[in-house]
Amino acid sequence: MPKVTTHNDRASLRLPSLFRRFSHHASDEQTQYRTLFADLSFTLERGDIVDLVGPSGSGKSTLLTTLAQLNPHASAELYLEGQPSTSMSPEWWRRQVAYLPQRPTLTGETVREAILMPFTLRVHRFGDDGTALTETRPDESMLRRTLDTVGCSDIELERSPQDLSVGQQARVCLLRTLLTVPQVMLADEVDAGLDEDNADKVGDMLSYAAREKGMAIIRVRHREADGRANRTMRLAAGVLTQVEGGETR
Amino acid sequence: MNTTTGSYPIDVLGLIITILLVAVAAGMSYAMRLGVHRQMLWATLRSLIQLLAMGYILKFVIEQNNPWLVFALIAVMILAAVQITMSRAANIPRSVMPSVLLTLTASVILQVCVVTELIIRPHPWYAPTVLATLSGMLLGNVVSAVAVAMSRFFADMEARRYEVEMLLSLGATPFEAAKPSIVSSVRLGMIPTISQLASSGIVLIPGMMAGQVIAGADPLTAAKYQFVVLAVISALTLMADSLIMVLIYRTSFTAVHQFITTSAH
Numbered sequence: 001m002p003k004v005t006t007h008n009d010r011a012s013l014r015l016p017s018l019f020r021r022f023s024h025h026a027s028d029e030q031t032q033y034r035t036l037f038a039d040l041s042f043t044l045e046r047g048d049i050v051d052l053v054g055p056s057g058s059g060k061s062t063l064l065t066t067l068a069q070l071n072p073h074a075s076a077e078l079y080l081e082g083q084p085s086t087s088m089s090p091e092w093w094r095r096q097v098a099y100l101p102q103r104p105t106l107t108g109e110t111v112r113e114a115i116l117m118p119f120t121l122r123v124h125r126f127g128d129d130g131t132a133l134t135e136t137r138p139d140e141s142m143l144r145r146t147l148d149t150v151g152c153s154d155i156e157l158e159r160s161p162q163d164l165s166v167g168q169q170a171r172v173c174l175l176r177t178l179l180t181v182p183q184v185m186l187a188d189e190v191d192a193g194l195d196e197d198n199a200d201k202v203g204d205m206l207s208y209a210a211r212e213k214g215m216a217i218i219r220v221r222h223r224e225a226d227g228r229a230n231r232t233m234r235l236a237a238g239v240l241t242q243v244e245g246g247e248t249r
Numbered sequence: 250m251n252t253t254t255g256s257y258p259i260d261v262l263g264l265i266i267t268i269l270l271v272a273v274a275a276g277m278s279y280a281m282r283l284g285v286h287r288q289m290l291w292a293t294l295r296s297l298i299q300l301l302a303m304g305y306i307l308k309f310v311i312e313q314n315n316p317w318l319v320f321a322l323i324a325v326m327i328l329a330a331v332q333i334t335m336s337r338a339a340n341i342p343r344s345v346m347p348s349v350l351l352t353l354t355a356s357v358i359l360q361v362c363v364v365t366e367l368i369i370r371p372h373p374w375y376a377p378t379v380l381a382t383l384s385g386m387l388l389g390n391v392v393s394a395v396a397v398a399m400s401r402f403f404a405d406m407e408a409r410r411y412e413v414e415m416l417l418s419l420g421a422t423p424f425e426a427a428k429p430s431i432v433s434s435v436r437l438g439m440i441p442t443i444s445q446l447a448s449s450g451i452v453l454i455p456g457m458m459a460g461q462v463i464a465g466a467d468p469l470t471a472a473k474y475q476f477v478v479l480a481v482i483s484a485l486t487l488m489a490d491s492l493i494m495v496l497i498y499r500t501s502f503t504a505v506h507q508f509i510t511t512s513a514h
Contacts, residue, residue, distance in 0.1 A: 068418055072507040090506040095420035105415040123420035173415075180419065 037063070037238035044184065044216045049206065049228055052220045053243070054235035060220045061102075063235060064186040067218070068099035080183065091121075092128040098182035102189040104169035106161035111172055114161045115143065118180045138179055150175065150205045167198030174205050178213075185209060187219045203228050257463065268293065307381060316375035323361075323384050327353050330388040337396040341403050348496035349399075353391060356489040360387050364481050383478065386457065390442060390482050391489045398438030398490050399497065405430040406501050406508075413508050423502040431494045438490045446483045455479065 037059055044050060052060050066074040069090050078085040078093075085093050106114040118124060119137045127133055138146070147155060152171050155164070164172065170190055177185060187206060191199040207228050209215045219229065232243040271293045275286035310318050331350050335341070364383060365371065371379045406413060409430060416426040424431075449455050450472070454462075458475035462468050501509055 069505055070414065070417060070507055072503045072509055091420045091422055094418055098420075099418040101411065101414055101418065103411050105411045107412065118419045121416075121419065121421050121425055123422075177419065 037235070037240070040238075040240045042233070042240060044218065046183070046214045046216055047210050048216045049210050049230055050216075050218045051225065051229040051232045052218055052235060053232060058235045058237070060235055061188050063240075064099055064188050064218060064220060067184070067186055068094055068097050070094070070099055088128050091123045095123045095180065096182050097184040097186065098177050098180065099186045100174060100177050100188060100190055102192055104166070104173045106164075106169060106172060106176075109160060110157060111155060111159050111161055111164070112143070112157040114172060115157075115176045115179065118176060124180070143179075146175070146179065150178070150208055151201045152205075165198075167194045167201075170194055170198065171201060171205065174202060178205065178209050181213055182215060184216045184218070187217060189220050189222060192222060199223060200226075264297070268297070303385075307377070310377045310381060314373070314377065316373075319375050319377045319380050322377075322381055323357060326381075326384060326388055327357060330392050334392045334396045334399075337392070338399040339404075341399050342500055344500055345399065345497045348493060349395065351496065352395060352489050352493045353388065355492060356387060356391050356485045357384050359488070360384065360481065360485055364477065368477055368481070386478060387482050387485060390486050394438040394442060394486045394490050395493050398434040398493060401437045402427075402430050402434040402494065402497065403501070405433055407510055410508065410510055417506065417508060423499060423506050426508070427498040427501060431498055435487075435490045435494055439487055442483045442486045446479050449475070449479055 040063070052063065054060055062071060062074065065071040066076050067078065069076075069078070069085060076085075078097075080093070080096060107117055108114045116137065119135075124135055124137075125133055143157065147153060147157075150171075152168075152175060155168055155172060161169065161172065174187070174190055185206070191202045194202065203226050206217050206219065210217050225232070234241050234243045271289065275289045278284070278286040278289065306322065310322050327350070330353050331346065334349050334353070335343070335346060360383060361380060365376075365379055366374060369379055406427065412429075413426045417423075445453075445455070455475050457478055458468075458471045461471035461474065503509060
């Protein structure tokens, strides 16, 4: 097993290899597979903001869902702080390596309920070995404070999530994941289709997460580079390369 | 089946008149272009043949009075019920068949133990008149509840795929991610059963009670029988409905708890 840095506040996510069989549903009875990429490998450090760019269909989303162990068509060898993903339950892995889907999906009657939903899940109540966790659920004042800190003071907690604008929904979804404090956040085009103002707020929230909470963040974006990323990687034709000097597309 | 005094057996003329009435109704459907005449006639014919066949089989089993024969008949009924459930439920993976078999078998065994041996206590204990008929009624109810619940479950999971993905990505277990679909499926499967239970006796005199009264039984005895049968069948249907959900929800997920959409089955 490869040795990985774990000293102090440095955590890393390693991905030594990755294979994916892509299922193409042209028609239901004919499932075709093609390999999007194989044997990719990279390391992510704590506090990193990495932009993942590349042509449409190159598998950027697939890469993110694979890292979160959400993709049934991919197999990968994953390590978090030296711990292989196979040493823990998929739930425990996803709690730490959180995938943030592009489409905002909020549950519950109010925004408050939607934001606090993750804390009702077993993974926030019990450890991977079944022992009860004494995790503190964000209280009212912390919730309000966080909303203000990340520029979401326009969001009322009592409202129905369905009444929010698309931009607000995207930010509430981001906030929901942020409050669970994962070690890695995989943001899949979370600013797509948003106006400049909302996209900027989303960018600020992610910067805040990396800077203040030490989360490692991978962003798939289709916008101009916003200067928040400290690295840019390009996925094209199954090859992952480091981009020097930043790139937008 | 009942040959006590006071019963009114149906002769061949009676059957012919019944079929004539169905034919008249089908004729009206044809005239009004309702488009159900063909299905109606076909279903009537099937039901006549199937019921008569069941009548002959029951008669044979009752006359033989052999416990093995009774259980063989029940086993065949369960297998047929599995087949009907699988064909009635839309868009479900074939892989759930063992779960359906297990659910139906468990509910019949429970019914035999509880109703037959604790509530009715027939002599002999395997009395085919009680065991076979009650199992048939139970299976009929469980089949429709389980078929409805399974169809709803897979359709609902498909409709909720973004929510399921979101829940899993936040660390939800497959059960937590599937729970809203499980709840709505169990409820939908139970609607006919519960409404039948609640409305019986007000306007509706359920088939079994009606049959017993027509055959000359004391209406109060018939009512007690009907209540026991309806209540127990409802309870067992709810158990079967919940059991099938617990058994099948995992088929929507891989071994590492990834969601598989129904189209990928």
